[in-house]
Amino acid sequence: MAPIALLSVSDKSGLVPFAEALHLTYGYRLLSTGGTARVLEQASLPVIRVSDYTGAPEILSGRVKTLHPRIHGGILAKRGDASHGAELDRQKIDPIDLVVVNLYAFRETSAKPNVTWDQAIGDIDIGGSSMIRAAAKNHEYVTVLTSPDKYNRLLEVMARTGGRVPPELRRQLALEAFQHTATYDIEISRWMEQTVATEKAPRLEAVPLRQTLRYGENPHQKCSWYSYNDQGWGGATQLQGKELSANNLLDLDAALATVREFGYGCNEQNSCTRPSAVVVKHTNPCGVAIGEDVAIALAKALNTDHVSSFGGIVAVNSVVGAAAASELSSFFLECVVAPGFSPEAREILSAKANLRLLELHSTAIDSVRSDQVRSILGGLLVQDLDNQAITPSDWTVVSQRPPTSQERQDLEFAWQLVRHVRSNAVVVAGKGQSFGIGAGQMNRVSSARLALGAAGDRATGAVLASDGFFPFDDTVRLAARYGVTAVIHPGGSLRDVDSIKACDELDLAMLLTGRRHFLH
Numbered sequence: 001m002a003p004i005a006l007l008s009v010s011d012k013s014g015l016v017p018f019a020e021a022l023h024l025t026y027g028y029r030l031l032s033t034g035g036t037a038r039v040l041e042q043a044s045l046p047v048i049r050v051s052d053y054t055g056a057p058e059i060l061s062g063r064v065k066t067l068h069p070r071i072h073g074g075i076l077a078k079r080g081d082a083s084h085g086a087e088l089d090r091q092k093i094d095p096i097d098l099v100v101v102n103l104y105a106f107r108e109t110s111a112k113p114n115v116t117w118d119q120a121i122g123d124i125d126i127g128g129s130s131m132i133r134a135a136a137k138n139h140e141y142v143t144v145l146t147s148p149d150k151y152n153r154l155l156e157v158m159a160r161t162g163g164r165v166p167p168e169l170r171r172q173l174a175l176e177a178f179q180h181t182a183t184y185d186i187e188i189s190r191w192m193e194q195t196v197a198t199e200k201a202p203r204l205e206a207v208p209l210r211q212t213l214r215y216g217e218n219p220h221q222k223c224s225w226y227s228y229n230d231q232g233w234g235g236a237t238q239l240q241g242k243e244l245s246a247n248n249l250l251d252l253d254a255a256l257a258t259v260r261e262f263g264y265g266c267n268e269q270n271s272c273t274r275p276s277a278v279v280v281k282h283t284n285p286c287g288v289a290i291g292e293d294v295a296i297a298l299a300k301a302l303n304t305d306h307v308s309s310f311g312g313i314v315a316v317n318s319v320v321g322a323a324a325a326s327e328l329s330s331f332f333l334e335c336v337v338a339p340g341f342s343p344e345a346r347e348i349l350s351a352k353a354n355l356r357l358l359e360l361h362s363t364a365i366d367s368v369r370s371d372q373v374r375s376i377l378g379g380l381l382v383q384d385l386d387n388q389a390i391t392p393s394d395w396t397v398v399s400q401r402p403p404t405s406q407e408r409q410d411l412e413f414a415w416q417l418v419r420h421v422r423s424n425a426v427v428v429a430g431k432g433q434s435f436g437i438g439a440g441q442m443n444r445v446s447s448a449r450l451a452l453g454a455a456g457d458r459a460t461g462a463v464l465a466s467d468g469f470f471p472f473d474d475t476v477r478l479a480a481r482y483g484v485t486a487v488i489h490p491g492g493s494l495r496d497v498d499s500i501k502a503c504d505e506l507d508l509a510m511l512l513t514g515r516r517h518f519l520h
Contacts, residue, residue: 001094002027002028002029003026003027003028003029003097003098004028004029004031004074004094004095004096004097004098005019005022005028005029005030005031005096005097005098005099005100006031006032006050006071006074006075006096006098006099006100006101006131007019007030007031007032007036007040007100007101008032008033008034008036008050008066008100008101008127008128008131009036009100009101009102009148010102010103010104010105010125010128011102011105011147011148012035012036012039013148014148014151014152015036015039015040015148016039016040016043016045018100018148018151018155019040019043019045020043020045021155022098023045023046025163026158026163027163028097028098029046029048030045030046030047030048031047031048031050031053031096032047032048032049032050033049033050033051033058033065033066034058034062034065037049037050050065050066050068050071051065053070053071054068054070054071055070056068063126064127065127066127066128066130066131067126067127067130069091069093070091070092070093071096071131072130072131072134073087073088073091073093074088074093074094074095074096075096075099075131075134075135075138075142076134076137076138077093077095077138077141078138078140078141079095079141095141096135096142097141097142097143098142098143098144098145098165099131099132099134099135099142099143099144099145100144100145101128101131101132101135101144101145101146102128102146102147102148103125103128103129103132103146103180103181103184104123104124104125104128105123106120106123106124106125106184106187106188106191107187109123110123110187110191117195120191120195124188125184129181129184129185132144132146132177132180132181133177133178133181135174135177136173136174136175136177136178136181137174139170139171139173139174140167140170142170143165143169143170143173144170144173144174144177145173146176146177146180147180150173150176154169154173157169207226207227207228208226208227208228208229209224209225209226210225210226210227210229210234211224211225211244212224212225213225213243213244213245213246214243214245215245215246216246217246217247217250221246223246225244225246225249230364230367231364231367231368232364232365232367232368233249233252233253233360234364235360235361235363235364235367236337236358236359236360236364237358237359237360238356238357238358239341239346239357239358239359240346240349240350240353240355240356240357241335241353241354241355241356241357242354242356244335244356248313248334248335248356250283251280251281251282251283251312251313251334251335252280252313252315252335252337252358253283254280254283254284254285254313254420255278255279255280255285255313255314255315255337256315256337256360256365257387257420258278258280258285258288258315258417258420259276259277259278259288259315259316259317260317260365260387261276261416261417261420262274262276262290262317262416263276263317264317264339264362264365265317265318265339265340265361265362266317266318266362272317272318274290274317275290275291275292275293275294275296275297275316275317275318276288276289276290276291276297276316276317276318277289277291277294277297277298277300277301277302277314277315277316277317278301278314278315278316279301279302279304279305279308279309279312279313279314280312280313280314280315281308281309281311281312281313283422284421284422284437284439284440285417285420285421285434285437286304286305286308286309286312286437287300287301287302287303287304287305287308287309287312287434288301288304288417288429288433288434289301289304289432289433289434290413290432290433291432293318293323293324294316294317294318294319294320294321294323294324295321295323295324295326295327297316298314298316298324298327298328299327300432300433301314301433301434302314302327302330302331304433304434304435305436305437305454309331309333310331310332311332311333311334312331312333312334313333313334313335313336313337314328314333314335314336314337315336315337315338316336316337316338317338317339318338318339319338319339319340319341319342320336320338320340320341320342320345321342321344321345322342322344322345322348324345325341325342325344325345325346325348325349326348328349328355329348329349329351329352333355334355334356335355335356335357335358336349336355336356336357336358337358337359337360338358338359338360339359339360339361339362340359340361341357341359370384370385370387371383371384371385372384372385386419386517386519390412390415390416392408392412394513394514395488395511395512395513395514396491396511396512396514397509397510397511398491398496398500398503398510398511398512399500399503399504399508399509399510400503400504401503401504401507401508401509402509403486403509403511404486404509406431407463407485407486407509409432410429410430410431410432410462410463410486411463411465411486411488411511413429413432414427414428414429414434414463414464414465414488415465415488415513417429417434417437417465418465418466418467418517419467419517419519420519421437421438421439421467421519422439422440422519422520423439423440423467423468423518423519423520424438424439424440424441424442424443424444424446424447424466424467424468425437425438425439425440425447425466425467425468425517425519426438426444426447426448426450426451426464426465426466426467426475427451427464427465428451428452428454428455428458428459428462428463428464428479428482428484429462429463429465430458430461430462430463435454435455435456435458435459435462436450436451436452436453436454436455436456436458436459437450437451437454438450438451438452438454444466444468444470444471444475445472445474445475445478447466448464448466448475448478448479449478451464452464452478452479452482452484455482459479459482459483459484460482460483460484461483461485462483462484462485463484463485463486463487463488464479464484464486464487464488465487465488465489466487466488466489466490467489467490467516467517467518467519468489468490468516468517468518469489469490469491469492469493469496469516470489470493470495470496470499471493471495472495472498472499473495473498473499473501473502475487475499476499476502476503476506476508476510477502477506479508480502480506480508484508485507485508485509486508486509486510486511487503487508487509487510487511488510488511488512488513489510489512489513490512490513490514490515490516490517491512491513491514492514492516496512
């Protein structure tokens with residue numbers, strides 16, 4: 001019985017001369033579908049249409065035409081297998097020896113401007129992919145071709161072998177076929193992922209103008225503040241003080257994001273189990289602390305870097321009472337934000353008429369969407385906020401010495417803080433208090449020098465956190481000279497082993513988090 005070649009191609013280039021060679025030179029019967037069959041018929045080649053062969057018409061606007069047992073049985077049957085041969089005879093199925101299929105041009109369709117979801121989905125090839133995979137699986141008996149540039153290659157081999165296809169070529173073609181379908185699936189999945197992500201992306205609606213500010217970051221820059229009245233800073237109540245500036249709002253936002261690491265307005269009384277305070281200058285924390293109450297937290301945070309705290313922006317996560325207000329009144333500060341202020345605190349702070357007090361309830365924060373919008377030249381970047389919960393259980397100890405219980409607490413605190421410091425970021429901390437912060441340097445060890453220098457003697461027994469991996473072991477060795485006993489960073493450097501080796505040599509504990517926290 002003459003061999004069968006099944007041809008179903010979207011790219012018709014080279015099809016007719018290839019089919020002529022198969023039929024006229026090697027005696028193949030040509031089995032084909034739709035448009036491919038029409039092209040062959042126009043070239044006066046004898047063609048068996050798949051619908052005639054299977055006895056089943058093409059249905060669903062051509063979506064189903066080759067998905068039939070007579071097609072896939074013919075492709076997948078093992079030659080020489082008695083049970084397979086008997087099954088083919090019972091079902092009146094002829095073996096198919098050559099499958100020539102190339103797939104709908106999904107990449108080209110999906111790349112067209114304004115292509116719709118339905119149009120792209122319509123060009124996902126199902127029957128073709130199935131035939132290719134079936135033929136590639138059964139390559140011991142079946143040859144599969146997936147593009148016109150393989151036609152001459154096959155004919156040249158057949159010319160040398162009298163029409164036989166060597167098994168090593170069938171295997172190579174099967175590999176190329178699976179690579180072809182894998183690439184095709186990846187193209188579809190990437191398009192779907194991008195399209196779904198675009199559909200899920202926030203649609204930026206018109207936000208009402210809340211206030212025209214005196215100026216922007218500098219006096220020569222105009223600036224306007226747009227905000228919904230009940231969301232985020234639009235839901236804050238300014239209790240006293242001068243009009244807010246653009247820089248005030250940027251610093252307040254950085255301070256609030258940092259203090260929220262430790263909870264914010266955590267119960268109906270707007271108090272938290274971890275009373276915390278943050279002092280920010282130029283969007284970087286310069287003092288962060290946890291205390292038994294807000295007053296203690298404020299005292300520790302303000303005195304962490306007394307010089308930098310001057311003119312700072314403060315955020316606390318619980319109601320400010322009289323004791324906390326006294327701490328605040330002892331410093332020159334620009335702004336304070338809290339879930340609330342007691343009447344006694346309001347009275348104490350009223351003596352500082354220019355100090356901006358903002359009351360911001362957690363409900364106004366919770367109503368804000370969980371993405372971040374930033375402008376670039378001619379466009380916007382919309383990204384997820386870096387506010388995922390920190391999971392110490394996922395961290396890995398890579399040093400010979402594991403951290404002590406106290407070091408683990410300190411490392412967790414430092415890691416919560418470092419993601420709110422501008423990159424490159426390094427934090428030295430201990431006992432629920434920052435001791436030194438290095439921000440925004442062009443190399444990591446320079447940030448470490450700033451943080452360790454600011455910490456001074458307080459670095460002894462403290463821990464160090466880095467928002468990115470250590471590219472070299474210099475930061476670890478510098479930290480050890482200052483008396484740091486444990487470090488935490490994401491890991492992922494080709495030179496991680498050098499930093500780990502340095503920790504073991506110097507008896508430091510090291511944790512890897514597996515998550516980076518760059519902040520630009």
